[in-house]
Amino acid sequence: MIQKINRLSLVEQVAEQMEQLIEQGQWKVGEKLPPEMELMDKFGVSRNTLREAIRALVHAGLLETKQGSGTLVRSTSVLGAALKRHVKKSTMMETLEVRFALEKQAAKMAAERRTEGDLAKLEASVSETKVASEKEDIDQFITSDIEFHKAIVQASGNQLLIDLYEHMTDLLYSFVHDFLAMQPSFQLEQGLHLNLLDAIQKQDQASAAMYVENDMEVLKDYILKMTEE
Amino acid sequence: MIQKINRLSLVEQVAEQMEQLIEQGQWKVGEKLPPEMELMDKFGVSRNTLREAIRALVHAGLLETKQGSGTLVRSTSVLGAALKRHVKKSTMMETLEVRFALEKQAAKMAAERRTEGDLAKLEASVSETKVASEKEDIDQFITSDIEFHKAIVQASGNQLLIDLYEHMTDLLYSFVHDFLAMQPSFQLEQGLHLNLLDAIQKQDQASAAMYVENDMEVLKDYILKMTEE
DNA sequence: TCCATAAAAGTTGTAGGATGATTGGTACAT
DNA sequence: ATGTACCAATCATCCTACAACTTTTATGGA
Numbered sequence: 001m002i003q004k005i006n007r008l009s010l011v012e013q014v015a016e017q018m019e020q021l022i023e024q025g026q027w028k029v030g031e032k033l034p035p036e037m038e039l040m041d042k043f044g045v046s047r048n049t050l051r052e053a054i055r056a057l058v059h060a061g062l063l064e065t066k067q068g069s070g071t072l073v074r075s076t077s078v079l080g081a082a083l084k085r086h087v088k089k090s091t092m093m094e095t096l097e098v099r100f101a102l103e104k105q106a107a108k109m110a111a112e113r114r115t116e117g118d119l120a121k122l123e124a125s126v127s128e129t130k131v132a133s134e135k136e137d138i139d140q141f142i143t144s145d146i147e148f149h150k151a152i153v154q155a156s157g158n159q160l161l162i163d164l165y166e167h168m169t170d171l172l173y174s175f176v177h178d179f180l181a182m183q184p185s186f187q188l189e190q191g192l193h194l195n196l197l198d199a200i201q202k203q204d205q206a207s208a209a210m211y212v213e214n215d216m217e218v219l220k221d222y223i224l225k226m227t228e229e
Numbered sequence: 230m231i232q233k234i235n236r237l238s239l240v241e242q243v244a245e246q247m248e249q250l251i252e253q254g255q256w257k258v259g260e261k262l263p264p265e266m267e268l269m270d271k272f273g274v275s276r277n278t279l280r281e282a283i284r285a286l287v288h289a290g291l292l293e294t295k296q297g298s299g300t301l302v303r304s305t306s307v308l309g310a311a312l313k314r315h316v317k318k319s320t321m322m323e324t325l326e327v328r329f330a331l332e333k334q335a336a337k338m339a340a341e342r343r344t345e346g347d348l349a350k351l352e353a354s355v356s357e358t359k360v361a362s363e364k365e366d367i368d369q370f371i372t373s374d375i376e377f378h379k380a381i382v383q384a385s386g387n388q389l390l391i392d393l394y395e396h397m398t399d400l401l402y403s404f405v406h407d408f409l410a411m412q413p414s415f416q417l418e419q420g421l422h423l424n425l426l427d428a429i430q431k432q433d434q435a436s437a438a439m440y441v442e443n444d445m446e447v448l449k450d451y452i453l454k455m456t457e458e
Numbered sequence: 459t460c461c462a463t464a465a466a467a468g469t470t471g472t473a474g475g476a477t478g479a480t481t482g483g484t485a486c487a488t
Numbered sequence: 489a490t491g492t493a494c495c496a497a498t499c500a501t502c503c504t505a506c507a508a509c510t511t512t513t514a515t516g517g518a
Contacts, residue, residue: 009471011284035498046473048277051499052284055240059285060311067499068481082289082311090389098390101334105326160319161327164393238500264469275502280470296470297509 118155
């Protein structure tokens with residue numbers, strides 16, 4: 001039996017291994033990597049080869065190098081950095097439209113497939129939101145609000161959907177923060193949360209989609225009004 | 230006025246410039262880049278620095294290097310390559326679900342914003358599909374079918390949505406091809422096309438979304454039936 | 459002349475070493 | 489306690505050399 005020759009360049013092999021180490025959590029986000037010298041030994045390649053591999057992952061957004069300090073893990077996903085650049089060139093509204101398209105689909109799928117664990121998470125973030133609302137703690141409110149939306153998408157069980165949504169939400173974070181902080185009342189969002197949670201509990205796909213839909217319309221109008229003034 | 234310090238490393242500066250050259254079309258897809266020696270001179274950096282920049286773009290999927298031959302432009306978009314990896318790890322169904330979420334949103338927006346030019350494009354691809362259907366030319370049918378779906382998304386006017394959808398569709402191409410080739414009748418798709426086009430012409434957002442929705446359900450059932458057997 | 463083969467030139471891949479720049483910590487003097 | 493000077497660790501950049509592969513050119517025999 002003749003084996004296919006290993007045509008992958010050393011650099012790509014090293015980069016691939018490092019990606020796996022990051023993805024598998026052996027190199028955790030925020031942690032510092034061993035210094036170049038040590039990695040050279042471990043991988044058995046020259047400094048140039050190692051550096052080219054590191055640079056590829058830095059450019060992809062997985063790693064970050066700091067001269068004089070070290071190299072640390074920045075993210076576990078390539079998609080984030082790639083989306084970031086695209087989103088930069090898009091308008092806020094365009095990004096929101098895509099995000100809502102994903103969330104609407106997610107809500108429907110969540111209503112269909114949600115597990116007990118999903119429901120527990122959703123209920124937890126709803127009550128957290130309520131507490132924050134009563135205490136008028138804006139930061140906590142925003143955090144738990146985002147948590148709720150993410151929990152819905154996670155309940156969809158579609159990993160690609162989850163990844164896309166979370167990255168887009170992260171990119172919109174500062175915007176969402178500013179927007180919600182500006183909003184005079186917490187009533188609106190809370191109503192959505194309760195209705196949506198109810199629909200998902202009852203596995204009512206149509207209602208779940210509708211509530212997300214309504215939410216988008218309200219938000220859209222609100223933004224348009226804001227930008228007009 | 231204090232200026233922000235130039236924190237970008239040489240490698241990142243070179244990579245950024247190369248990305249721009251590719252994006253602006255000065256280095257076209259399929260073309261070969263000047264050899265490393267020449268680029269070293271042009272950018273005024275050492276070979277290591279240049280190579281690290283090139284390697285970053287290779288890993289991102291924009292370039293491709295061939296030892297002994299040269300380096301050529303492979304793609305103009307980072308998003309495509311990044312999505313590709315994620316999609317690889319996802320199932321076909323997961324990818325389709327996301328694609329449909331995008332298309333549904335696109336159909337609604339297309340119904341709202343479509344221009345005369347958009348309508349002309351849609352009509353053209355519908356009639357192309359019809360011709361292919363009568364001639365029973367499967368390849369032509371598939372090509373014009375995909376063209377129709379892309380035209381809808383383009384009519385949405387949301388560039389981020391367009392980019393995401395087109396990349397995902399490209400990734401699904403071979404699957405769509407196999408699936409449609411296996412389908413016993415062309416009737417189904419054609420019905421959708423006509424109804425959808427009609428809804429978009431009449432700017433009926435709800436109907437447009439509904440037709441896409443129906444299409445997804447049919448396709449989903451069909452796939453499930455196929456995979457059961 | 460024509461063609462297969464060999465040689466040469468051009469290009470990317472890998473290795474190793476040297477120096478500069480930045481960061482983080484330590485010891486010392488005030 | 490504080491600020492300064494120094495030192496060590498680490499990444500950034502550059503340089504040279506050679507290996508591996510591809511493309512082009514030259515060569516020699518039919």
